[in-house]
Amino acid sequence: MNLDRVCQTVNCQLIESQNHPLSSTEITILRGIWQYQTYTQIAIAAGYSPGYFTTVVAPELYQRLAKIIGQRVTKKNCRRLLESHICQGTISPVQDAKQTTTILNIDRDTLPCYPSGSVPLNSxxxxxxxxxxxxxxxxxxPGALVRIKAPREMGKTSLMLRNLDYAKHLGYQTVSLNLEQVENSILNDLNLFLRWLCANISRLLQREPKLEEYWDEDLGSTISCTLYLQDYILESLDTPLVLALDEVNKIFEHPQVAKDFLPLLRSWYEEGKRLVVWQKLRLIVVHSTEIYVPLQLDQSPFNVGLPIRLDDFNLEEVEQLAQRYGLEWKDGTQASRLMSLVGGHPALINLALYYLGREEMTLSQLLETAPTATGIYAHHLQRHRMTLEKNPELAQALDRVLSVSEPVVLAPINSYKLASMGLIKQSGDKAIASCELYRQYFSQNVRQNLLHQASLL
Structure with a gap:
């Protein structure tokens, strides 16, 4: 029996009896069952952990189906029971497809929308x-520390969201804070920043902030913050707390605060080795670039814990993603052509596949217009160009990279900023252009702008 018809019928009954149709993840499991896949195969294809499907989604799905079928449902008997009971009329077939949402319509909700920002959990x-x-x-x-590093638009936040989702399914408490949301006036003052940190952790855990009870000027802000987390937050929790700090590179731009805050993160990790209460804390630190704030090795949180460096998509991954956009890319030819321009840059790859999947242009047209003001990357490129125009020193540094074929040494601050923008890749103390798209576009535009500025002097 066609899965579309099964989902239409089941949805009709679920909406009637439980006021809640099949979710996208439940449909994913049913599709896998229809294709005789294992949970692991289903999960990998959908971008989830197998444990999430086996312990969370599948049991709830089978319970819901059992209520409308009247029998215990398992993965093994699910398809047989659904088909049998629809044929026997135990579950009434849908007479009018307009009465409910078809599987294709449900899938369309999670299929290609314009790629921007992090990828939703159910995508x-x-x-x-x-x-x-x-x-x-x-x-x-216990006491884990994970460090996720990559330039912008490489998928750091999307990965972090799934880490937090996994932690929630383990029954852990989770708190996610994005340092880009912190005002500069707060980031310039260590005391204000640590109070902001504690207040937001309390808020997200739905706890009343009690900063005044723990803040002691004689002890200082770092000790006050540590005691607040230890005595007020961690001591009261029955489960681990995953604290995810996104865009930690923002703090790098405030060296005086960074010199105290980054060693503080390291100290919390070290406390977990001697105090059980600190073993409840699991830290995820996400940042865009190499740290350029000078720290002693024994003070840095960036040489302990599990390091994760996100890299570009490879050819196989680009083809796999293309198929999810509805493109029949299988022999590597089309994927290789696209990657010759943008490498495996996740954001640039996704944007190209979005337009190709909608059949708004051919791959040849996309590649020809990509480095121009009328190409699909125009907004992306112009945004970077405006930043460079406001920072001539950065523009000059990028021009040095683009003007030669060999990696070049840049000033650490310029290398940090260009890598954060994703325009260069760092290899030790040297830099190269991230991809051919940037080389083609900025070689002309940056140099023209620099010449124009020089003519005004």
Whole structure:
């Protein structure tokens, strides 16, 4: 029996009896059952952890189906029971497809929308990669620290969201804070920043902030913050707390605060080795670039814990993602052509596949217009160009990289900022252009702008 018809019929009954149709993840499991896949195969194809499907989604789905069928449902008997009971009339077939949402309509809700920002948890366009399982295993360890590093638009936040989702399914408490949301006036003052940190952790855990009870000027802000987390937050929790700090590179731009805050993160990790209460804390630190704030090795949180460095998509991953956009890319030819321009840059790849999947242009047209003001990357490129125009020193540094074929040495601050923008890749103390798209576009535009500025002097 066609799965579309099964889902239409089941949805009609679920809406009637439980006021809640099949979710996208439940449909994913049913599709896998119809294709005789294992939970592991289903989960990997959908970008989830197998444990999430076997312990969370599947049991709830089978319970819901059992209520409308009247029999115990398992993965083994699910298809047979559904088909049998629809044929026998135990579950009434849908007479009018307009009465409910078809599987195709439900899938369309999670299929290609314009790629921007992090990938939603239920999106089939998320590719699970090897490091996700490594992080899942790590955050189960007492006192864990995970460091996720990559330039912007490489998928750091999307990965972090799934780490937190996994932690929630383990029954852990989770708190996610984005340092880009912190005002500069707060980031410039260590005391204000640590109070902001504690207040927001309390808020997200739905606890009343009690800063005044723990803040002691004689002890200082770092000790006050530590005692607040230890005595007020961690002591009161029955489960581990995963604290995810996104865009920690923002703090790098405030060296005086960073010199105290980053060693503080290291100290919390070290406390977990001697105090049980600190073993409840699992830290996820996400940042865009190499740290350029000078720290002693024994003070840095960036040489302990599990390091995860996100890299570009490879050819196989680009083809796999293309298929999820509805493209029949299988022999490597089309994927190789696209990657010759943008490498495996996740954001640039996704944007290209979005337009190609909608059949708004051919691959040849996309590649020809990509480095121009009329191409699909125009907004992306112009945004970077405006930043460079406001920072001539950065523009000059990028021009040095683009003007030669060999890696070049840049000033650390310029290398940090260009890598954070994703325009260069760092190899030790040297830099190269991230991809051919940037070389083609900025070689002309940056140089023209620099010449124009020089003419005004």
């Amino acid at each position: 089939p366009l998320y590719l699970k990669r090897s490091w996700e399982s490594r992080i899942e295993r790590e955050i189960e360890k």
